[in-house]
Amino acid sequence: MSDAAFRERSLPVGSVGHKSFGWWGMITLIMTEASLFAYLLFAYYYFVVHYGRGWIPETPNVTLSLPNTAILLFSSVFVWWGEKGAEQGRRSQQSLGLAIGVVLGVIFMIIQAFEWREKAFTLASSSYGSSFFVTTGFHMAHVAAGVLMLAAVLAWSLLGYFDARRHAALSIAAIYWHFVDLVWLAIFFTFYITPRIG
Template sequence: MSEAAFRERNLPVGSIAHKSFGWWGMMTLIMTEASLFAYLLFAYYYFMVQYGREWISETPTVNLSLPNTAILLLSSVFVWWGEKGAKKGRQGQQASGLASGVVLGTIFIAIQVLEWRQKAFTLASSSYGSSFFVTTGFHMAHVAAGVLMLAAVFAWSLLGYFDARRNAAISIAAVYWHFVDLVWLAIFFTFYITPHMG
C-alpha cells in the first residue's frame, strides 16, 4: 500500500467537514452542552430574581475577566484564520493559527484560576458561590477540552496530515472552539455585567 493510500484510509482526517460523521457528532455535542449551560445560567437568573442583589456574595469586577474575554475572543480569531489557511492549503498559516489558539486558550485558563484564587467566597460558601464556580468551572473544562482538540490538530498539521482538500478535523475543532467562546460571552455578561445593572 502506498503512503498516499495509507493516509487516505487510516488517518483521522476527513475532507469536507459538514459531510462527515465527525461534524454531525460535534453539532450534537454542542447542542447538548449548550443545554447544560442554559440550565446553569437559568439557575443564576432564577436565584437573582428570587433574592435580588443581596444574593450575590461579592460584587464582581472585570479587572481579570475583561482582559480574559479579549484573550478568548482573540484566540477565536486566530483559530478562524488557521482554519482559513487550511482550506487554502497554507500550512504555515494553518499551524500558526492553531498554535495561537492553544497558547491563548491556556492563558485564559491560567487567568481564570488566578481569578478563582482571589475570590472571597468558595464553592461551598453560598448558592451564589456554587453557581459561580460550577458555571465557570464547567466552562473552564470545556476550554481545556478545546485546547486539547486544537493541540491535536496542530500536531497533525505539523505532521502534514492536512491539505486544502482534507481538513475536516480542523473545522470540527474550530467550531467547538467558537462555541466555547460564545458560551463565555454569555457567562461574562451574566456574572460580571448583570450585577451592575438596575
C-alpha cells in the first residue's frame, strides 16, 4: 500500500464526538493506575490515623520538592500547548511543546533522585520509609513511562506524522502525562503538606 493511500484511509483522530480505541484504552489504564495510587495514599493516611503524628520521622523538606512540583506543572502546560499546536496544524508549536515537556520530565526525575539521596530514612527503615519510597517510586516509574511516550510522539511529530486531523497518539500521550502530574499533586499534598498542617 502506498504512503498516499495510507494517508487517505480513515483513522481515529480523537475528534469531539468520536474517541479512538486508544483514547478509551488510555482512560481505562489511567483508572486502574489511579486505583493503585489511591491504595498507596490510603495506606499512608491509615498509618497516620492509627499511629498519630509520631509515625512521621521528620517534617519533609520542600526545598527540592516544591520547585520540582512547579517543574512538573509547567511540563504539563507545555505538553498541552504542544497538543493545541497539533490541533491547529502548527508543527513547530507541537514539537516545541513536546520537547520542553520531555526535558522538564527528565529534570523532574533527576531532582527526585537527588531528594531521595538526602532522606535520613530508607525503604527498609520503617513503615513510613516504605510508604514514602514505594509511593514516590511508583510515581517515578510512571514519569519515566510518560517521558518515553512524549519522546515517541515528539519523534513522530518531527517526522511530520501529525496534522490538524490526525494526532490521536499525541492526545493519548498528553492525557497520560496530565494524569502523572495530577498524581504528583496528590502525593505532594499527602507527604509534604499534611505533616505541616497537623
